[in-house]
Amino acid sequence: MALRAALRSKCGLSGLLSQLSSRSSHARVCVSPVLVAQQRNNSTSSKVKVEFDQSTGVAVMHMQSPPVNSLSLDFLTEFCINVEKLEMDKTCRGLIITSSQPKVFSAGLDIMEMYGKSPERCGEFWRAVQEMWLKLYSSDMVTIAAINGSSPAGGCLMSLTCDYRIMADNPRYSIGLNETQLGIVAPFWFKDTMVNTVGHRTTELALELGLLYSPSEALKIGLVDLLVPEDEVLTTATKTMTKWLAIPDHARQITKSMMRKPTIDKLTSKREADIQNFVSFITKDSIQKSLRMYLEMLKKRRG
Amino acid sequence: MALRAALRSKCGLSGLLSQLSSRSSHARVCVSPVLVAQQRNNSTSSKVKVEFDQSTGVAVMHMQSPPVNSLSLDFLTEFCINVEKLEMDKTCRGLIITSSQPKVFSAGLDIMEMYGKSPERCGEFWRAVQEMWLKLYSSDMVTIAAINGSSPAGGCLMSLTCDYRIMADNPRYSIGLNETQLGIVAPFWFKDTMVNTVGHRTTELALELGLLYSPSEALKIGLVDLLVPEDEVLTTATKTMTKWLAIPDHARQITKSMMRKPTIDKLTSKREADIQNFVSFITKDSIQKSLRMYLEMLKKRRG
Amino acid sequence: MALRAALRSKCGLSGLLSQLSSRSSHARVCVSPVLVAQQRNNSTSSKVKVEFDQSTGVAVMHMQSPPVNSLSLDFLTEFCINVEKLEMDKTCRGLIITSSQPKVFSAGLDIMEMYGKSPERCGEFWRAVQEMWLKLYSSDMVTIAAINGSSPAGGCLMSLTCDYRIMADNPRYSIGLNETQLGIVAPFWFKDTMVNTVGHRTTELALELGLLYSPSEALKIGLVDLLVPEDEVLTTATKTMTKWLAIPDHARQITKSMMRKPTIDKLTSKREADIQNFVSFITKDSIQKSLRMYLEMLKKRRG
Numbered sequence: 001m002a003l004r005a006a007l008r009s010k011c012g013l014s015g016l017l018s019q020l021s022s023r024s025s026h027a028r029v030c031v032s033p034v035l036v037a038q039q040r041n042n043s044t045s046s047k048v049k050v051e052f053d054q055s056t057g058v059a060v061m062h063m064q065s066p067p068v069n070s071l072s073l074d075f076l077t078e079f080c081i082n083v084e085k086l087e088m089d090k091t092c093r094g095l096i097i098t099s100s101q102p103k104v105f106s107a108g109l110d111i112m113e114m115y116g117k118s119p120e121r122c123g124e125f126w127r128a129v130q131e132m133w134l135k136l137y138s139s140d141m142v143t144i145a146a147i148n149g150s151s152p153a154g155g156c157l158m159s160l161t162c163d164y165r166i167m168a169d170n171p172r173y174s175i176g177l178n179e180t181q182l183g184i185v186a187p188f189w190f191k192d193t194m195v196n197t198v199g200h201r202t203t204e205l206a207l208e209l210g211l212l213y214s215p216s217e218a219l220k221i222g223l224v225d226l227l228v229p230e231d232e233v234l235t236t237a238t239k240t241m242t243k244w245l246a247i248p249d250h251a252r253q254i255t256k257s258m259m260r261k262p263t264i265d266k267l268t269s270k271r272e273a274d275i276q277n278f279v280s281f282i283t284k285d286s287i288q289k290s291l292r293m294y295l296e297m298l299k300k301r302r303g
Numbered sequence: 304m305a306l307r308a309a310l311r312s313k314c315g316l317s318g319l320l321s322q323l324s325s326r327s328s329h330a331r332v333c334v335s336p337v338l339v340a341q342q343r344n345n346s347t348s349s350k351v352k353v354e355f356d357q358s359t360g361v362a363v364m365h366m367q368s369p370p371v372n373s374l375s376l377d378f379l380t381e382f383c384i385n386v387e388k389l390e391m392d393k394t395c396r397g398l399i400i401t402s403s404q405p406k407v408f409s410a411g412l413d414i415m416e417m418y419g420k421s422p423e424r425c426g427e428f429w430r431a432v433q434e435m436w437l438k439l440y441s442s443d444m445v446t447i448a449a450i451n452g453s454s455p456a457g458g459c460l461m462s463l464t465c466d467y468r469i470m471a472d473n474p475r476y477s478i479g480l481n482e483t484q485l486g487i488v489a490p491f492w493f494k495d496t497m498v499n500t501v502g503h504r505t506t507e508l509a510l511e512l513g514l515l516y517s518p519s520e521a522l523k524i525g526l527v528d529l530l531v532p533e534d535e536v537l538t539t540a541t542k543t544m545t546k547w548l549a550i551p552d553h554a555r556q557i558t559k560s561m562m563r564k565p566t567i568d569k570l571t572s573k574r575e576a577d578i579q580n581f582v583s584f585i586t587k588d589s590i591q592k593s594l595r596m597y598l599e600m601l602k603k604r605r606g
Numbered sequence: 607m608a609l610r611a612a613l614r615s616k617c618g619l620s621g622l623l624s625q626l627s628s629r630s631s632h633a634r635v636c637v638s639p640v641l642v643a644q645q646r647n648n649s650t651s652s653k654v655k656v657e658f659d660q661s662t663g664v665a666v667m668h669m670q671s672p673p674v675n676s677l678s679l680d681f682l683t684e685f686c687i688n689v690e691k692l693e694m695d696k697t698c699r700g701l702i703i704t705s706s707q708p709k710v711f712s713a714g715l716d717i718m719e720m721y722g723k724s725p726e727r728c729g730e731f732w733r734a735v736q737e738m739w740l741k742l743y744s745s746d747m748v749t750i751a752a753i754n755g756s757s758p759a760g761g762c763l764m765s766l767t768c769d770y771r772i773m774a775d776n777p778r779y780s781i782g783l784n785e786t787q788l789g790i791v792a793p794f795w796f797k798d799t800m801v802n803t804v805g806h807r808t809t810e811l812a813l814e815l816g817l818l819y820s821p822s823e824a825l826k827i828g829l830v831d832l833l834v835p836e837d838e839v840l841t842t843a844t845k846t847m848t849k850w851l852a853i854p855d856h857a858r859q860i861t862k863s864m865m866r867k868p869t870i871d872k873l874t875s876k877r878e879a880d881i882q883n884f885v886s887f888i889t890k891d892s893i894q895k896s897l898r899m900y901l902e903m904l905k906k907r908r909g
Contacts, residue, residue, distance in 0.1 A: 205467075488860045504805075
């Protein structure tokens with residue numbers, strides 16, 4: 001049942017994607033370039049805003065889902081649709097991902113999607129998380145994370161899928177896969193992505209302890225590539241993108257695929273099992289109880 | 304023949320383990336907690352002393368086999384029995400391993416077990432080395448090595464199986480897998496454990512040259528995680544353990560298994576072949592000659 | 607057809623190798639050691655000069671193919687013959703590779719072998735590149751790269767196959783796998799060798815951007831092991847070799863093989879497919895056009 005629902009979700013997503021992309025390709029064919037830019041590239045939706053500069057071939061995706069860009073099913077669906085649109089637009093060569101919310105890049109997976117939900121819904125949600133990772137980690141575009149705020153758990157994962165990570169040098173921010181601190185477990189493909197970035201031992205330590213790193217610590221272990229003052233994150237991302245786009249696309253894309261394909265193939269071949277594994281874990285009474293306690297703790301903090 | 308003897312050894316060990324554990328679980332059920340703590344947790348045997356603090360859930364295992372905690376068959380058997388007991392005691396969540404001998408954590412595999420011994424005996428010995436590694440590397444407990452002295456070869460391996468390594472900041476001490484210096488070879492699972500800790504290239508260099516590192520060098524390459532003054536090794540290990548035990552056990556254990564299972568499965572599936580390989584290598588005339596020369600060199604040094 | 611030609615080349619190489627080695631082994635048997643040293647060890651050919659010191663067991667291979675030791679088919683054939691000769695000479699335990707050309711170690715694969723050539727010829731060339739890598743990466747000798755000049759692309763690969771890399775501390779020199787900058791792609795075994803040396807993430811970044819590193823940057827990421835003043839590169843290599851040769855050969859060789867065999871087996875099992883892949887890629891119109899533009903750019907620079 002969970003699988004069927006998940007597949008429905010998949011179909012729904014694909015259907016929506018194809019509608020949107022056919023519209024966008026239609027626009028590209030029939031309308032003057034300037035109008036196209038206005039009409040389709042600066043699309044504003046509730047959770048994600050995309051600015052595409054056709055003169056440079058670079059799109060900036062602003063995550064703008066208050067208060068902390070939580071990765072809900074709705075957010076992920078919209079996010080993936082936008083990435084897919086850009087991916088299919090051959091004039092778009094680079095994607096910068098950043099946040100419009102203050103102090104946070106993304107707070108990660110939306111706990112409300114895991115608490116008190118049916119197995120079917122949990123399965124749909126997890127498939128969307130997988131989809132986000134698959135799309136970003138295998139993107140033919142140059143992807144740069146402009147991390148202008150804290151980036152725990154799923155927010156860190158999103159950053160890790162990019163080709164380059166630039167973080168605001170603000171010691172109040174932190175980044176890391178801190179799932180174990182909440183009593184849950186980062187799945188193997190989160191782990192693989194982190195191992196590919198910072199190596200086996202640092203990942204073991206980080207995941208067992210659910211460590212969150214300050215920007216300077218993150219730089220030291222290689223979790224991010226560059227720190228800059230907070231108000232220079234986006235401009236630095238733009239300059240860095242120019243350097244990356246000087247490399248012939250074709251050679252860079254084949255190289256990127258060579259580096260990442262084994263990790264991507266692993267999830268692709270175990271996707272359904274991974275969903276079932278997540279659903280059976282997250283719907284356990286003990287895990288639901290942990291999440292409830294965590295949510296109550298959050299509520300008290302805010303209250 | 305070697306295999307049969309080794310299997311006998313395995314059975315013997317299992318039998319002893321089950322006797323001991325049935326005794327301990329009996330004690331736990333029938334006697335008051337304080338008495339239990341006195342009766343079974345501070346067991347003193349000739350080679351290993353275990354102190355278990357039920358209030359914290361942390362056991363400290365003191366290796367006390369003069370002069371240098373060599374990993375003989377007897378030592379390993381007793382060591383594994385004690386680890387197994389703690390593993391099966393669900394109130395024990397953390398294990399600190401340290402040495403009661405001055406200046407040395409463990410000198411590693413006992414060369415006398417490899418020199419002039421029958422193939423059967425060599426096979427028994429090797430199975431016990433494997434068992435030590437398998438038990439520690441897959442332990443559900445948080446394991447911390449409190450390395451208060453030199454830790455070459457098998458002593459280094461034992462440290463590498465732990466979740467965290469704290470070493471005395473004494474430049475006279477050293478740590479490393481120095482097997483090649485003696486003309487012998489660290490097997491693939493020693494190698495895998497080191498690669499998982501310090502990466503491929505550092506391992507290649509370390510194993511080809513049989514390098515021993517000073518504490519500060521070991522920290523630099525990631526072979527240990529922390530250096531503290533010699534008299535603070537154990538207290539720091541205890542404090543560090545508290546931090547680790549703040550993480551929900553279940554999530555940490557699944558994460559640890561995810562990181563280590565492929566490496567463990569590799570030895571498990573090749574265990575008999577690895578024993579045969581060791582036995583046929585170590586019983587070679589040329590290797591026996593190397594060991595004799597090394598032993599004579601040691602004798603002269605002491606004499 | 608490409609394969610057949612490549613196989614012919616292989617046969618030719620083997621034939622030549624066996625002629626040369628039978629000559630050398632004949633010399634070793636029949637002539638006095640001093641004469642042997644003069645006769646066969648200081649062989650001078652057009653592209654490679656080998657000096658073998660029988661008193662130390664160390665050979666120094668000077669690459670002397672003007673202007674920049676490009677790895678042409680002729681160069682690679684001669685290079686491999688010489689490595690093979692030394693490999694089969696059990697008195698030769700160590701090999702130092704260095705350059706006789708000013709300012710350059712090796713400029714890497716000869717672009718003229720890839721531009722305007724028949725598929726058959728391209729296949730022959732690629733097999734020779736594979737052969738060079740296979741011979742060096744699996745060598746039983748201790749191999750040290752004395753990198754006394756720039757070492758891009760194939761020159762970097764050659765360095766990476768060695769057990770140790772010593773580079774001239776001259777900021778004008780650079781080293782790296784910069785293939786993508788030219789619009790071509792480092793194949794999986796170049797990538798594997800680099801991952802084994804500097805890890806996954808550094809390799810991803812280096813290969814996607816085609817980065818060339820200054821000596822100090824190369825040291826920092828672990829692409830080279832030691833920097834020394836330019837006029838001390840070879841003497842330091844010789845001193846370093848002495849340290850390596852203090853390790854028992856047999857234990858070191860088994861250890862080296864354990865570290866490298868999976869990577870070597872991967873190419874060995876995919877060798878023909880890798881050749882076909884290279885040939886079909888390099889003979890594409892778009893790639894040929896890229897190479898022509900690059901060659902014209904080089905011509906203008908020199909002109």
